Amino acid sequence: MTTTTATPRTLPAEWRDFVELTKPKVMRLVVFTGLCGLLAAPVTMHPVLAFTAVLCIALGAGAAGALNQWYESDIDAVMKRTRSRPLPAGRMDRESALHFGVGLGIFSVLLMGLATNWFAAGVLAVSILFYVLVYTVWLKRRTPQNIVIGGAAGAFPPLVGWAAATGQADLLPLLLFAIVFLWTPPHFWALSMFVRSDYAKAGVPMLPVVAGVGATRVQIVLYSLPMAAAAVAPWPLGLAGAVYGLAAVAFSLIFLALAFRVLVNRSAEPAEMKPEKQLFAFSILYLFVLFGALVADKLLMP
Incomplete structure (x- = not known):
């Protein structure tokens, strides 16, 4: 048979x-x-x-x-x-x-x-x-x-x-490129920290899988700092006005505060990674607000 x-x-x-x-x-x-x-x-x-x-x-x-x-x-x-x-x-x-x-x-x-x-x-x-x-x-x-x-x-x-x-x-779109480039690691690492078992099962060497959650938290902060600087830069460089500048400063400070909350969180359990989940959710809003403020700035302060 x-x-x-x-x-x-x-x-x-x-x-x-x-x-x-x-x-x-x-x-x-x-x-x-x-x-x-x-x-x-x-x-x-x-x-x-x-x-x-x-x-x-x-x-x-x-x-x-x-x-x-x-x-x-x-x-x-x-x-x-x-x-x-x-x-x-x-x-x-x-x-x-x-x-x-x-x-x-x-x-x-x-x-x-x-x-x-x-x-x-x-x-x-x-x-x-x-x-x-x-x-x-x-x-x-x-x-x-x-x-x-x-x-x-x-x-x-x-x-x-x-x-x-x-x-x-030109310089402004290159800065916009830099903002998204520097934003991407904190955004995705925050996500990968509480779904790292999925990545480990699939054999994908995401940072939390190969270096651990502690090292990942440090890297999130290290990338968030230059990201915030790049986000604010168009204002002092004269490439954007106060509407954009104030929004960039305010939301970048919130982003940094959430990144530092991730840094001090000592839990390695996905269920207890509330700061990581908050940073991931806010990071999406952050980019929408930042780019929306840039357009509003041009319309309100031509």
Whole structure:
């Protein structure tokens, strides 16, 4: 008598699965910072072209998210918070995800170049390739510095938005890039501290897994300090006015206070990591407020 093992059949993917493949929750912040970079630029774009530029940023981010899930389907299947995604849940085959991600990425770059300028399209292409090749393929499974270096991928959108409007890069969008780049490690390390068992199970060398929660708390503070300095810098440099400056100072002080609360917390149990969870939640609000204040500053104090 012979026995056979049934292989789970991949179900036909629905449109909702393709939307989920783009990581829409992550995309919201990407689109917002890209839009703010565009609106903060010293030129006014035609509304249709501005909408197209922001759409391209969204599509580019979606492409990067889809390719990330295509490559990491094995990790996602192990981790509790990701195992319901379309690929590990068996609602989509990997080939469809790959084709979708590549097609979306190429389309977003070409449309950006045709609708705005090829410098912006080039920066968008670099951002997609950096997230997929540098962060996802090269860094994430190899080093606890994955978030530090890979954070550059999420820092590109305001630079892309500015480039779409002006066709060049200037000091202010470079500072916006630096803010998001320095913000990314505290943001993700705060999250990874109370889900580190998931990362450990999947073999991902996040900092709390390989260095421990104590070292991670120190690193959160060390990155929060230059982040706050970069956030405030546009005001004294004359690149933004008091509306932005006061918001940046106030919210950066709150961010630092929460980071120091994380530092003094001695618990290694996820259930007792309230300061870490508060910092993670506030870090999202922080970026929304900071970039929103930059646009408000331009509108109220032209």
